[in-house]
Amino acid sequence: MEKIYYQTLKETLFHEKLENGLEVYLLPKIGFEKTYGLFSTRFGSIDTTFVPLGQKEMIKVEDGIAHFLEHKMFDMENGDAADEFAKLGASSNAFTSSSRTAYLFSTTTNENDCVELLLDFVQSLNITDESVEKEKGIICQEIKMYDDDPDWRVYFGAIANLYHKHPVKIDIAGTCETVNNTYKDMLELCYQTFYHPHNMMLFVVGNINPEELIGVIKENQNKKHFLSENVIQRLKIEEPTSVAVKEQINTMQVEMNKLIVSIKINEILDDPQDKIKRELALNLLFDLCFSKSSSLYNEWLEKGYINETFSASFTQERDYAFILMGGDQDDYELLQKTIFNFIDHVQDLEIAEDDFERIKRKTIGNFINSYNSPESIANTFSRYYFEGICSFDLVDYVSKMTLADINEVKRYFSKEYASSYIVKKDK
Amino acid sequence: MEKVYKMPGYDLHLLPTNKFKNITISLKLQNTLDEKTVAKRTLLSFMLTTGTEKYPSTQELSKYLESMYGMKLGANVVTKGKSHIININSICINQEYLPYKEDLIQQQIQLLNDIFFKPNASKMAFDQTMFERKKKELVERLINNQDDKFYYSLEKMFEYMGKGTCLGISSHGNIEDIKKIENEELFSYFKECIKNDQKHIYVVGNVDESIVHVFENCLSFEKNNSIFESVYSFEKNRKDLLEIIEKQDVTQAKLNMGYRISVNYTHQNHYAFVVFNAIFGGMSQSKLFKVVREKNSLCYYISSSYDAFNGVMVITAGIEGKDYHQTVQLIKEQLKEMQDGCFDQDDIDTAKLMIKNSMKKTNDEPLSQVAVQYNRDITGKKETNEQYLEKIENVTYQDIVDVCQNIELDTIFLLKGRNE
Secondary structure: OEEEEEOOOOEEEEEEEOOOOOEEEEEEOOOOOOEEEEEEEOOOOOOOEEOOOOOOOOEEOOOOHHHHHHHHHOEEOOEEHHHHHHHOOOEEEEEEOOOOEEEEEEEOOOHHHHHHHHHHHHOOOOOOHHHHHHHHHHHHHHHHHHHOOHHHHHHHHHHHOOOOOOHHHOOOOOOHHHHHOOOHHHHHHHHHHHOOHHHEEEEEEEOOOHHHHHHHHHHHHHOOOOOOOOOOOEOOOOOOOOOOOOEEEEEEOOOOOEEEEEEEEOOOOOOHHHHHHHHHHHHHHHHHHHOOOOHHHHHHHHOOOOOOOOEEEEEEEOOEEEEEEEEEOOOHHHHHHHHHHHHHHHHHOOOOHHHHHHHHHHHHHHHHHHOOOHHHHHHHHHHHHOOOOOHHHHHHHHHHOOHHHHHHHHHHOOHHHEEEEEEEEOO | OOEEEEEOOEEEEEEEOOOOOEEEEEEEEEEEOOOOOHHHHHHHHHHHOOOEOOOOOHHHHHHHHHHOOOOEEEEEEEEEOOEEEEEEEEEEEOHHHOOOOOOHHHHHHHHHHHHHHOEOEOOOOEOHHHHHHHHHHHHHHHHHHOOOHHHHHHHHHHHHHOOOOHHHOOOOOOHHHHHHOOHHHHHHHHHHHHHHOEEEEEEEEOOOOHHHHHHHHHOOOOOOOOOOOOOOOOOOOOOOOEEEEEEEOOOOEEEEEEEEOOOOOOOOOHHHHHHHHHHHHHOOOOHHHHHHHHHOOOOOOEEEEEEOOOOEEEEEEEEOHHHHHHHHHHHHHHHHHHHOOOOOHHHHHHHHHHHHHHHHHHHHOHHHHHHHHHHHHHHOOOOOHHHHHHHHHOOOHHHHHHHOOOOEEEEEEEEEEOOO
16 A cells, blocks of 8 residues: 655555556544545546447437436445445435536544445445336425526526537436436446446545555455456537527525636646646736735725625636636626726736735645544545546645746636526515 | 543644645634624624734734735624534644745734734724724625525525524624624723633644643633533424415525424534435435435425534425425425435435444544534533534434434525516
């Protein structure tokens, strides 16, 4: 087992790649009662067109299938995985994002048994036509819960506006229609293709003994047989550079109008180092411009262009990237004008060296703080892992950032690739 | 283990541990929950974290906090039964993790002192610009909260159920009251709070007794012996079930059911009720989840929660409007089954394990640890986590059957679509 010590964080990470291809990472947290295990697969809502394991032809499955599968994974031969965890004194859950699905448990007892249960329930699928049918109503209610959330609607709408073809434009859970068109055989096909150990990663953090636990994990994995691994072929999306919808207004019962301006970034970076540098630089830039300490932010606030709901963010996943900026504002045209004006003039924005150093300090502090939470450590690790980045290095990456790195990312702001999504009051 | 020190005007609680990379300081101001002051207290909590004499604006204060490696300073308000609490939380990196040593904790405590004794204010009022900005911000936030239909419908349920009692008072007051608050009025209320509110300060992190001297030098309040009531059991004030149905443009109906239970945090049956609630609707192995969601596919979320300070239980679920009567019927049947004793030792064992698990987890989260301790401190309950778990362990099947005999449905609030 490989052992890596991170000086800045004072943390020791253990790593081993098992014979079946599964990557295992273990982080003991001394003094903690809690243990948190996260088992992730590189399979998310955007993986809807691919060559199934052992076949030759590309197929298209229903939207929302990764999420549907997540719901059904908990069915075990003799009951429900969540109940089995409960019997061990643990709670369990799962989530699906655009590029991955993750299963988790959290416990203060029976740590090794919980890890085994996590491996066992995710590494076998037990579904019937009836159990698949039954889940449809539940997932449909989950979709409707989000439909009533105006913040989710404006957020998701702003992303969807950018893309002609890329499946990130489709809601993670799909629609009630695609959910109703999902059947057992299709779920099984996805399962066989994407839940192979070589496409997965296990992270356990907390009150654990790494040497002992790796033994338990190996023994568990050695008992199981998996088909030989092959490289998963996913459809390469030919996404045009232009934005699909320039502006869209949606009427809802809300107390205040909402606007998000999204910017499509067509430059997809392959090198993980470049990727993380770009992400950190954009996040630092947003902090410099829009945190409470910024003059620009305070000016906008005083003039009434924005209120405290305003925020800006950068997202990049496997093969897409975008910027979002917006918030609540009854006069959304004024907010839109303000954001467009920012996009046009960001190149001229001068950043003072001391502001930059201060924001760096804050970012470093925030990263260190996040290492108090096992959940946050595991989730961040998994989120970056599939992008080829080790999240334990992030603090050191931030320390090395320069003002030139920040100025470099200003070029991504372009009105040509911007779109607006508005949620408007129906009064 | 917790150590308590009597300081001028406050109790200082130290919870030393070296497992965290930061130091958490939580200051709590307690007073009576009252319709006349709740709006002021909420706005005050907003004002307290916007600046001091030395850092006289949100911008200046933020710059300072950022330079302290992103020290967090936040405030919020909560109700605890008949009491209203303002929480001020400050979290800062432990200096051990810095490339060079800086005395961050001293500055952290000094800032708390400045918030109260060197505010960004004249003798009579807060800085007018900041006051207006924060007031506007709070009003907008409360308006926005109404877009969250889960939260909105739950608040409405409490409003109807608790009309005329403290249960019906929202923790943040109502928007119209906040709009009416004048700067001078708020400032004089601030002075009253400093004088009259019951104060506790909690410190979690790698600290030893020497920190007590730092507090002695940096922070003192006027002596104050006021005691405020908090925990109680909500009592019957209507003959029949109150059923309210409101229509809005929503696609999913939100069902909220409020129950009277005649148990509360200081009641001897508290532990039995905690176990009852876990079996009935408090976790994903519970009866409600299994029957309403898993068996009948009627919802994605459903749960019951026990508000131990008001002595009430609430059930929330997101359903189709047309399934309203069926859902309520199923919930009633599940409660009846519990009352008839239709649950087994496995249900009890699982519930107890889950309760134990969640109590132990609080030790890994500084603010949860503080919350658990604070509940005990304001109710005078002498109890350690171990003693709590022992009492949970001792709850019997019969205790659970007994404790749920007195549960009575009081109010239903349903928010549903216009076209249904």
